[in-house]
Amino acid sequence: MPPFHFRVGFGYDVHQLQAGLPFWLGGITVPHTHGALGHSDADVLIHVICDALLGAANLRDIGFHFPDTDPQYKGIDSKKLLAGVLRLLRERGYEVGNVDSTICLERPKVNPHIPAMQQTLAEVMGLDADLISIKATTTEKLGFVGRQEGVAAYATVLVYKTA
Known part of the structure; x- marks a missing residue:
């Protein structure tokens, strides 16, 4: 085995948008008339990062570790889920x-909100904000995202074994 063991993970998630809900994205609330619907705070960006990290370490997915059937996760701040995922990864080196x-x-x-998201995620993850890239795009008014019915996000992560 080489001195460093690298792994890549990928995450994808979608959430329906609903009027009157707070819109959590990247650990911050983004001003909007609609927010994402979900069992937790429905922070789609944090959820995809969690899934990508778990996938990279072959630890299944966010729903396996934090099931939406468990009332203790109802309305939970997704930053707590991310902290839990990082704990699982670091326990495995x-x-x-x-x-x-x-x-x-x-x-x-x-x-306009990306720098605040990067800083918030960096604090939760114990990383430099420069290591967290967040991009945004539209779907040119196509599909459920284009009709403003939902939000989607993707993430790729690189992890490495330290022990």
Whole structure:
């Protein structure tokens, strides 16, 4: 085995948008008339990062570790789920190399909020904000994202074994 053992993980998630809910994205609330619907706070960006990290370490997915059938996770702050995922990875000797993510959303515009998301995620993950890439795009008014019925996100992560 080489001195460093690298692994890559991928995450994908979608959430329906509903009027009157807070819109959590990347660990912060983004001002909008609609928020994501889910069992937790429905932070789609954190959920895809969790899934990508768990996948990289072959630890299944977020629903396996934090099932939406468990009342203790009802309304939970997804930053707590991310902290739990990082604990699982670090217990197995993994550390995060970097995160690359994309949010698909017609409105609101996400770009002005990206630095705050990066800083918030960096604090939770114990990483430099420069290691967390967040991009945003629309779907050019196509599909459920284009009709503003939902939000989607993707993430790829690199992890490496330290022990």
